[in-house]
Amino acid sequence: MPHSDDFLAVHDPASDRLVHAPGDGGGTWRGFAAALAVGLVVLCSLTWLVSMQRGIDGLQQATATRADRYAATLESTLDRYEFLPALVSLHPFVHDLLAAPGDPVRVAAANRYLSEVNRRARASATYVIAASGLALAASNHDEPGSFVGTDYRFRPYFQSASRGEIGRFYAIGITSDEPGYYIAQPVKVGARVVGVTVVKLNLEWFQRAGAGGAEPVMVSDEHGVIFLSSVPAWQYRTLQPLPSELQTELDRTRQYHDREVRPLPLEALRSPVTQWLGRTVLGEGARLVRIGTGSNAERYLEISRKVGPADWTMQVMAALDPVLASARNATIGAALAYACMCLLLFNWRQRRQRARDIEYGRRLLEAAYDELERRVEARTADLMAINEQLEAEVAERTRAESELRAAQDELVQASKLAALGQMAAGITHELNQPLAALRTFSDNTRVLLERGQLDAAAGNLVAIADLTTRMGKITGQLKLFAGKARQRRHAVHVRAALDHVLALMAPRLAHVTLKVEGLSQPPGPAVWADELKLEQVLLNLIGNALDALATAAPHAPCVEVAVSEHGGTVSIAVRDNGTGIAADALPRLFEPFFTTKEIGQGLGLGLAISSSIVREFGGQLSAADRPGGGAQFVVMLRRAPAPEGAAPRDGATSISPTHTE
Structure with a gap:
């Protein structure tokens, strides 16, 4: 059968003509829809990846700038106090005290000097420790939590200074229970270490400064223990589980006093997309991490910087939610634009299909019109035969209606006779009791008259009269019961x-x-x-x-x-x-x-x-x-x-x- 790409030629046997019907196109439409779906997936994926790449790149640049500023601030603070314990170790009051630690005059002079130095330097505390590890003088000597008399031999910063090295250590004070950064300088007489000068700095201002920003800031030591954090829940947590020997060392040095050091639920994001972004966007010292478990986990861009001479690491966390939201919105916008384009394409295809359907309908209508003319001629002959049959049926129905009316008249008459019979039966039933009573009263009256009991006989006659009145009322009441009058x-x-x-x-x-x-x-x-x-x-x-x-x-x-x-x-x-x-x-x-x-x-x-x-x-x-x-x-x-x-x-x-x- 001949056909074209747009129409199928269909032969109409009634008119002996070819009517061209539009092709089915079901397979074409399914393939077209599948191609559109694949295009949508590819477009959304590319849009999301590009949006994520740009968002993370911008977030990384902004966060890195802030991380450098935070690191510079902390570095300058540490450098400013690095020389202070060395200067204190050179003062004669300190050497005099270490030479005669039991002299009250020298102890008082050293205490006054340390208090003045600490006040001017704005440090947390400044104190002198003898070679035996016992604190001899301190800037807080007159305060309730004075360091004087405390044995510091277990502290690593004292041990380093005792060996002639500079001791640096961040810990929680065992006396004041306040955290701080300790810088210890050995006091030497010749080649012999006779004592140690220590300056304690309070660095909590740093985490308070970071608390006002949008990105959490934290600083961890060389073991991965977070000792400064703008998020209080992260402080004194570890970036990874600590080995048992390191945990034992922390307990021995009492670095964090009675604080429980537990791992922070932090892990790097390891999806294929994240790894691709890390290779293409993230620079050195940056990675994508997740903190928390389950649905409560937060995703961050982590920027790390090394700070201070004690091998500390500062991490600035920038939330990824704005980047994800921006990528999601961009993806939704791209999907909507793609959907609009698909709708326009679908509308164009539908208009084209409608034009083809109209042409097909016109051709089909012409064929149907020819078929209709042929069928009208055949039906006209059938209608003439049916008309004759209907005339015969009308005559038969007229005769049946006449018989039906006659039967209805007979039924009405029968109903009337049934009603009369029911009324007669009711009257008979209702009069039985009074008639029986009349017979009884009549017999009693005859007996009473024979006995000469005239009063009793008169009472019976009154009852008989009352019964006859009642019988008359019964007939009237039965008429009313039949519906002839209202009671x-x-x-x-x-x-x-x-x-x-x-x-x-x-x-x-x-x-x-x-x-x-x-x-x-x-x-x-x-x-x-x-x-x-x-x-x-x-x-x-x-x-x-x-x-x-x-x-x-x-x-x-x-x-x-x-x-x-x-x-x-x-x-x-x-x-x-x-x-x-x-x-x-x-x-x-x-x-x-x-x-x-x-x-x-x-x-x-x-x-x-x-x-x-x-x-x-x-x-x-x-x-x-x-x-x-x-x-x-x-x-x-x-x-x-x-x-x-x-x-x-x-x-x-x-x-x-x-x-x-």
Whole structure:
């Protein structure tokens, strides 16, 4: 297939044409990106190396200048005091003292002379030591830490002077506990050394002078022990571990008294880059070092200079962090500039690629347009066939919708018949109790009339009249329950409603033990409810308890009614000691037409209607098994203020806390 560097020729079978597509270029892009990455690494490396080289070179020049100045200052101080002990050794007071060390007059004259010389020379101390090593006179003879009487035979500067040489030594004084530089000169009579004159210089001013600078300054002796340092933590540390014999010598001469001499964690940087910089940039007496361990280590440029006649070494440390930061910033700047250049190059390449894509899209669009014309012709024929099929489906759907509407009308009619059947079943269930009570009262009235008990018969007739009124109200209440009218709620005495219910059910309660709790103090609590509906609920619950006792036939059948108040609510609990509620029946107790009674004994609407009535009052009806056996139904209603003038209705019997017949 023919192709070019920029496009691939692609044959379109629909239009029988060649469409040139841009090349993939994936390998080219990957190679280009790799080359850019290598260039970035090389540029950053070179920038960092050049920046480090220039930074270290400038730092070295500045630090070397300061190091030379520090060294010259220290050298001039040491040279200025070098001749002082020699001059003191020539004075007659000193020779007289050494000739007669026990003469108090000569001792006093020597002490005055030494004090005057020390004051004018501004030295720390000036003193004379006998050949035996005992200090005979000193400039501080009248001070608490006087050197007079101290044996200095163990000091190396005394030992050197005793051999006729000049003794030089830096140590911490065993008497004053102050560090200083000791210069000792032998006092000779002929060729014999008869004593030693010593001048002690305090050089701590030097480390204090270096403390104000940016570079730490330290001076170490010929053994590598740092005895002067602008960093207090470095003083009396060693540049490298001391041999055991040298450590023993330091302990013997008590050079640093009770100071612990430990190695300073200093090491030269040995990376390949550091070694390259050392060969190309650093001069003699300069190196890159690190002081410290771990992440706390500090990196320095160390400039060393030899100072003094005692073979001391002075090191000036210049921090490398500014140089590293400058190199890092330069590297970041170079990387950013390189990235900008790469972005410009990438943008140019993208624009070029976009132009190629546009050309490819134009050619592809032409091919697609030709293909579209061909497909439109084919689809037009398909659409005509589909249109005919849709017309047939529309006719079929019209017929199905007509049948669906007819079925819906039938379902509506069936729903109406079901509602009428449910209402008739409810009326039948609710009238069963009053009808049974009417039959009982009628039979009792006939017997009472035969016995001539007219008062009792009259009471039964009043109860019969009350029951007929109640039956009329039940039919009206069932209409309201079906949703035909809204009920009116008002404050109802629980005691009055319960009195009426117990009066209606007195014949059925004759053979059970009835316990009423919580109503011993009249008039008792009141709730928001409808009086007739509340009686209907209590009638259903007590009737169900009696039915359960009749089925279970316990040894001592008992029905309990407990009324209690809890803040803004009143609970009415109806309990029995029957067999209780089966676990599988408990979740379905309040469903319509669900019953656990035998066929013909109930329709399963009593609890459903009672639950609905309680919900209308804003309360709740619940059921549970009792731990000791039997069932418990609890009605929770909102508490209401007691109605004025409320009293038990005619025909009702006042209840007592425990009623047994």
